[in-house]
Ligand SMILES: Nc1ncnc2c1ncn2[C@@H]1O[C@H](COP(=O)(O)OP(=O)(O)OP(=O)(O)O)[C@@H](O)[C@H]1O
Ligand SMILES: Nc1ncnc2c1ncn2[C@@H]1O[C@H](COP(=O)(O)OP(=O)(O)OP(=O)(O)O)[C@@H](O)[C@H]1O
Ligand SMILES: [Mg+2]
């Protein structure tokens with residue numbers, strides 16, 4: 457029974473999508489079967505892996521409405537062992553539509569029932585908000601993985617993030633825990649990055665993965681070619697860091 | 710009567726808050742009276758200018774509920790001529806609370822009625838979403854300023870952004886227009902940045918401001934000291950770029 461993890465941080469642009477795509481492509485290349493769920497209406501995860509959002513026959517939205525099962529919407533990616541439940545703009549309406557539905561917090565959890573049986577890991581890419589989509593992800597998950605950009609504003613939002621996780625744990629999902637924290641876009645030339653790493657390690661202790669993801673332009677280029685960083689440039693600093701993280705992740709999660 | 714502008718882009722981490730703080734501090738230093746409105750529950754704009762969110766007597770949330778007028782919540786910043794309507798975590802609940810209120814799209818517009826008379830410019834820092842808070846900002850504004858990070862995912866979301874602006878223009882705010890596009894975090898060492906600049910200029914033409922904001926670590930450091938980039942390091946590449954943008958903005962807007 458594969459565990460379900462939410463890649464979550466309400467701060468924008470911290471590397472949620474980039475880490476979901478590259479960490480999971482890395483884990484898949486090590487022989488694990490992985491499902492990634494694009495739960496953001498921006499659908500960056502879907503387009504960054506070369507899937508055309510406009511020609512999709514089915515997306516996560518059709519699964520939320522109950523029109524289709526998760527299996528019917530899941531498609532393979534160009535990376536072996538890596539599958540995706542894609543999203544498109546239809547998801548933008550879901551947040552408002554969910555507001556008046558009974559048991560609205562558990563819509564995704566119910567939609568993903570049993571899906572974990574077919575995969576070693578399921579990872580949900582969350583939007584940058586504390587709205588109903590993010591709450592749904594936290595309720596559907598066994599644990600939270602928190603990407604934190606090595607910059608000031610990203611650190612500021614951590615206490616709000618932890619409050620949200622604890623609220624969901626108390627009232628909606630008792631098993632929810634912070635599974636791990638990933639440091640992203642580390643720039644060794646700046647003091648700011650080093651200070652942030654120190655503060656994050658003080659706050660989260662051993663939950664912080666040892667593998668730190670450096671800022672690396674090849675990582676930012678890869679999605680414009682519809683590839684993971686491993687496919688785009690396996691020798692880049694970014695690919696090596698994500699592969700090290702993939703090994704560490706399999707050990708710990 | 711000062712114009713009201715929404716600093717808007719649903720993509721996360723593109724420089725909305727950083728540009729609101731530094732552009733407006735720049736304009737204020739040129740003698741214009743400027744009000745910035747922190748309309749994001751993350752309240753990065755408020756904390757980045759050294760205002761303690763936890764000890765605030767009043768915030769934008771109290772203005773939305775009608776408890777206080779905007780004037781009662783506005784406070785000065787450490788930059789002369791620059792004033793802020795601050796936010797704190799209370800705003801996180803507003804999005805859900807607004808869902809069931811009549812005329813929910815015009816709550817902010819009504820709360821800001823007449824505020825423009827006391828300032829040359831009012832700029833609203835928006836959250837990274839297409840939810841009710843962002844819709845309210847677009848309805849309350851005369852124009853939209855779109856910061857675009859010089860990276861692939863930021864470009865991907867532009868058509869969704871324009872669709873949203875056009876929807877609001879058609880049904881809720883006929884005068885809304887794209888006032889300008891600001892290119893942020895430009896890195897001259899990478900082809901990616903140069904390609905993105907080209908594509909944005911092709912798409913938006915003369916609406917793109919000539920002054921491009923470079924990626925500059927001093928810009929990322931300034932908020933950790935509670936300062937604008939001008940206060941923190943007036944000689945930095947970032948401060949010079951934002952001052953050039955401030956001059957251009959006053960000419961065009
Ligand atoms: N290690 C890295 N090195 C360089 N650029 C990176 C790295 N990780 C992410 N980026 C770039 O930073 C930007 C933000 O990353 P990404 O879109 O993955 O963040 P996000 O948290 O998913 O954003 P959102 O909050 O909008 O969902 C993207 O343009 C991405 O290409
Ligand atoms: N010109 C720049 N050079 C270097 N770093 C920058 C620059 N502009 C912004 N940053 C940094 O990039 C990160 C994202 O910027 P910012 O938080 O302003 O974006 P945002 O669009 O407001 O994010 P959100 O979507 O979460 O509201 C911050 O850590 C900020 O300090
Ligand atoms: Mg994302």
Ligand SMILES: [Mg+2]
Pocket residue numbers: 725726727749753834835836
């Ligand atoms: Mg912001």
